[in-house]
Amino acid sequence: MADVHNKDQRRKNMRAIKSAxxxxxxxVxxxxxxxxxxxxxxxxxLPGTPDIYLPKYRAAIQINGCLWHGHNCPQFVLPKTKTEFWKAKILSNxxxxxxxxxxxxxxxVRVLLIWECAIRGNGRLGVLPKFYGHIQNEA
Structure with missing residues (x-):
């Protein structure tokens, strides 16, 4: 299937995706x-420049998008165009x-991964603050 956007529009869309x-x-x-x-x-x-770092607990929180980090969930759908490029890109990520x-x-440094689908989407966790106690108990 061909891309529905021209090259300039696709570039504009991709550049609008934020990393922070x-x-x-x-x-969170x-x-x-x-x-x-x-x-x-x-x-x-710190390795990987984590999104959030709690120095008191030596804990890093990384918030990953399901597409960009290859999460095996319903929100992850491999793009239909340039499939080989995206497979290689996601695998390297x-x-x-x-x-x-x-x-x-x-x-x-302890690492907590929070996936995009845990916060939004059909399978989201609901109330997120329950994980706070885990950080404090492990310290």
């Missing part, structure tokens, strides 16, 4: 803040994510 301050990330940050957790954003000194998680663990 996404709506999902903002929701707001919940953490209201629960009393203080954090730092996009700490470049997954490999990089695993490498960053391993490097974080070697630095004694």
């Amino acid at each position: 301050d996404t709506s999902i990330e903002m929701r 940050r707001k919940m953490l803040w209201h629960a009393g957790y203080r954090y730092r954003l996009n700490v470049k000194s 997954v490999q990089r994510d695993l490498r960053n998680i391993n490097e974080s663990r070697q630095q004694n």
Whole structure:
């Protein structure tokens, strides 16, 4: 199936996709803040530059989009155009994510992955604050 947009329109659409301050990330940050957790954003000194870092607990929170990080869920649909390119791109993202998680663990930083589908979509978790106790109990 051919792309419904011309090259310039597709480029504009793809460039509009944000990598930081996404709506999902903002929701998680707001919940953490209201629960009393203080954090730092996009700490470049940590592997993978996690979205949220809680220094007090040495815990990093990475919020992943299901498409970009190859999550096996109903929200993940491989694009119909340039399929080989997208397979390679998503696979490299997954490999990089695993490498960053391993490097974080070697630095004694715990990593929590939050998937896009857990926050929005048909299978969302509902009330998210239940995971807060896990961070505090492990410290």
